[in-house]
Amino acid sequence: MTEKDAAAPSLPERKRGSGVKMVYDLLRDEILDLKLAPGSLVDEVQLAERFGMSRTPIREALVRLSGEGLIETLPNRSTMVSNIDFLNLNPFFDAMVLMYRVTTRLAAQHHRAEDLPLIRAQHAAYADAVARRDTLAMIATNAAFHSAIAEAGRNSYFTGLFNRLLDEGRRILRLYYHSYDEQFPQRFVDEHERLIALIEARDVDGADSAAREHAEQIVLQVQRLFARKDPLSLSL
Amino acid sequence: MTEKDAAAPSLPERKRGSGVKMVYDLLRDEILDLKLAPGSLVDEVQLAERFGMSRTPIREALVRLSGEGLIETLPNRSTMVSNIDFLNLNPFFDAMVLMYRVTTRLAAQHHRAEDLPLIRAQHAAYADAVARRDTLAMIATNAAFHSAIAEAGRNSYFTGLFNRLLDEGRRILRLYYHSYDEQFPQRFVDEHERLIALIEARDVDGADSAAREHAEQIVLQVQRLFARKDPLSLSL
DNA sequence: TGCATATTGCTTGTCGACAAGAAAAATACA
């Protein structure tokens, strides 16, 4: 009784069409921050009660999430948060490094004047998170920083894949820092500054190789955690 | 009256959960084959009547398609088949060429014995379509051929993006061959054979550069077509 | 006790109906 009253008493009315987005955003964040454990079950009725709406908008949000691979649905049975495939991290790393390179390279090539302030803002937010040693904020702002660079590259196909990879990376990093309780090195802040400088100077190849080093550095750190079999490289 | 009776009299009962997939698959094919014109409106009620089911499964299929960018939905208004952005084809071409390269390269690296027969089968289907001068079949089997190669590369992130690009490519090629009524050159069949040989020989760099030439060749052909149209619409 | 079958419970899949929002059409007014 108290539950239902406390659930959504302040927002008895919401705008038409906003329900789906609200559920989608919140669920997405909870999944990426590992507040919802991979493999944990998701119940439509429970969510409907929690958000004070019917199952229909919940369902639509779940279908959306399932389309992005964040949840999996067993037909006629249950729905669960997607597991992280720790045994097959190599394809993830390969894709990550390549997208780091391509998006940064394209940013150096195609960025406009108005893009740099946005990138710098994300960089500042990241540096601030590092200074505050706020792990969750570090993970989120790091992803936002690289996403901003990718936007400046103006290739929606690459930004689409890259954002998906960054999402999955959030889950992995969250696990990484949860178990080891380290901070992102200050070194990454410097590397980010270097990336910005190369982009601004429109040094395409320089931005490419700097991004590559940066990405491989991160991958190496995570790899050190999850032992890996064979290294591989892609020449562009 | 006749409509409703003729719509689905033979299938009064369908399995639970199959409705969404049926609508999704069929709508997707119709969009990719341009049977549904880009920009054309999609009405939920109409579809519900056409398939003899309620709006709910239709809606889910539409949400899925929207997640893949094949349809766009105007809030509270209408739903329409996504337009092809002819003015911004370059990002598409860039992504296409890179994915051609990466997937072929990875296939040369990671393919297993059982992959080659599947690739050869798609190649044969494509060669057959070329021989029969069946344009629609050429477009579809060409995409299936490269998708099979990508599968052998075993990187789901790349295959995911690549398949999306191939889908969009189907729409563009469909338009290309519809307006000019040409056939794929026999040359492509030979190039496909060369790709297979390089993959089988595990010649990673060879496969990479062959895929690059192959992709750039196709891009060039399509670009030559649209280059003539663009100058007129510069002002917009 | 051990196994096959029926029952129950829980979750998802589908339905029909109603309300909201926006465009188009109709009306009123200057």
Next chain:
DNA sequence: TGTATTTTTCTTGTCGACAAGCAATATGCA
């Protein structure tokens, strides 16, 4: 006649209810 306003229409967004499928439990029987 032209513009502002209202009404209508059309489509989507949300709801509550019911049915189907599956798993677990309970029951029957040797």
